[in-house]
Amino acid sequence: MIRGKIAIAVFALMAFAQWVVPGSMILQHERTLTQGEEWKFRCQLLDPYDPFRGRYVMIDVSAGGVDTEGMDLPWSEKVYVSLERDDEGYAKYGAVSTEQPADGAYLLAQVYGSQVVFPLNRFYMQEDIAPEAERVYFDATRSEELRAYVTVRILDGHAVLEQLYIDDTPVADYVRAQGS
């Protein structure tokens, strides 16, 4: 067991690191949310569960497709996907490259075979609302064309998912309105 002055030093260092790591995570995300450019991604919803972080709605923003054909990338390779806006103002995927684009907005993604996985796959929700959200979305998509999209802030390739909208309403409000 470490004792005396060394113990004080080690404890102080450890306590400091334990604050700095979450603190810097908060700062980085806050910076992107306040300074980042806003993008809208069309998405699909699924509802899983994380034992540590709670309920979230699993989101798939890869619809519309990213073209990696003929690139023959190694498993779990990191790629830069540049972003464009379509006629309705939603994000659309452009060129895929293993090198950082010189200009324009881009997302960092990982390639697993023919699948491209974006770091925008979770939207955390209050535990009673998440399964409801998926049900409401599922019911609605069967009867009519219902738009779900997420707003994402992107700053220098760092993307933070801001809000999930169903029919232009934040998802929690939408579910509550449906329930009442």
Place this chain on the structure above:
Amino acid sequence: MANARHILWLYEELPALVREGLLSEEQAAALRARYGKVESVSRASIIIVLFSVLAAALIASGIILLLASNWDQLGRGTRAALSFAPLAIGQALAAFTLWQRRDSVAWREGSGILLAGAIGASIALIGQTYNVPGDPQAFLLTWIVLGMPLVYLLNATTVALAGMAATVSWALGQRWQSEETAYFFWAYLLFVLPHVYMAWRSDRAGARFQLLGWGLCLMLLFLPVALPYRHSGLWLLVYSALGSAGVLLGVSPWAGRWWNAFLFIGGGGTALLSLIFSFSGFWTSGILDKSELISVSGEWLMALPLLALPGALLLIRRAERDPLVMLWAALPLLTYPTYVLAAAQFSPGIITFVYNLFAFALGVATLVTGARRGSLGQANIGMALVSMLAILRFFDSDFGFLLRGVVFILVGAGFLVVNLYLSRRNKRAEAAA
């Protein structure tokens, strides 16, 4: 360094020795000074430690669950501030323990595991607030690293054990997800060894070292996960070396108790491996990619110290002369050359014959020695090994039903006869005593 139990025994004997005039008061005092104070661990205090660890673990999990419920009424700023709350409480308790309750095992283990849990809760809440994508690998690794100093700061064995479990699950994920070599597995192993050594030095028969022994052995079972993927055959060498080292360590007085993790997992592993290697299918199937068997590279350096471990143990403990122990520890003597032979496309028939012979010899030697020493348990272990070998061979090959039936009956009858003989003999020995 003598163990605490022995010192306690000595202290209990001292007054009688002084009374009988064998030692003077001065000599008894000198002996007490020589061996120092012993932290006596009573049954009641162990229960208190267990309860404090359990309580801390439950509270930490409760905080994690509470935060996971996700209150979207709270703004982002509030939630960010809130994510530091469990951390602050855990650190305050750890600091209090460090300066006020340093000698209490219950406080050290309890506050250690609480703070370790709080770190996870804090990172998890931030992940939830900012919809950080699910990357369990990065999450786990950050959590482990931030909690590691607690092992030495508070001498907290439960934190060390939790770290082992988390490291194994991280390494499995690493192999599963990205096929990258899990170097951190080795780093954690090296990090935790001094803690194990300190526990061993203070009381090798005590709960702390014995628990760490189980943790260490179970962690080592996953070691091939942390070996480079390319060497698909390296695991067979590493496992056989670890099994052999486990047996040698487990039978030595270093292990603290005669029934310990090293002997159990080392011996069990050796038996299992020799049975697996006795299949001809093992040496011809794709499990061993022969083209990859011999490709010397830097990664071998990682495995080499482990491969040399049984030899090193034998060198240090030259007193080990029990032929049965030597036989149980001899598996690497077969696997090292057969690894090379298999790579050179040597006939698998001869290789499997050798392993069949080895497993049979191991079983019979254990059975005979057990019978001679009057140990029912040991005899049955030998018997079980021989029968497992018989059963495997008879499912393996094309023998007729008649022959298989007869052999099974013989093996079963053998079990009965040996047990009957041994229990009779033991009864007779008791009656004579």
